[in-house]
Amino acid sequence: MAQHNAPAAHGAHDSHAHDSHAGGHASFKGYAIGFILAVILTVIPFKIVMDGTMDKGTILWTILGMAVVQMIVHLKYFLHLDSSSEQRSNVIALLFTALILVIVVAGSLWIMHNLNANMMVM
Known part of the structure; x- marks a missing residue:
């Protein structure tokens, strides 16, 4: 009888640990933090562009930097991707998706550049 209760208690403990782990990721606080960070990371580049006080190169790199940080915020707070073993396949x-995207974009730009260079020769 004690042996029968032990697996049930162990199973209940595992499901509770999983629920608290999932609850920690999908909490209102986590979504609120992610939302606030996303808004800040959107407003800063918007303000920089609207002020127009920086040179265009600095504005471009600032926007690109903020976009990368915002992607990380979305992956962490909204898609719940982290370095845990459960998320490894995700x-x-x-x-892999990013690699395919880079290959397609780089290949397209390469093809368009070569077409432009070869078609403009007279």
């Missing part, structure tokens, strides 16, 4: 799928 992170690998995301990295």
Whole structure:
């Protein structure tokens, strides 16, 4: 009888640990932090562009930097991707998608550049 209760208690402990882990990720506080960070990371580049006091190169790199940080915020707070072993396959799928995207964009730009260079020769 004690042996029968032990697996049930162990199973209940595991599901409770999983619920608290998932609850920690999907909490209102986590979503609020993510939302506030996303708004800040959107307002700063908007303000920089509207002021127009910086040179265009600095504005471009600032916007790109803020965009990368915002992507990380979205991945962490809204998509709940982290370095845990449970998320490993999701992170690998995301990295593979990014690799394919880079290949497609770089290949397209390369093809368009070569077409432009070859078509403009008279």
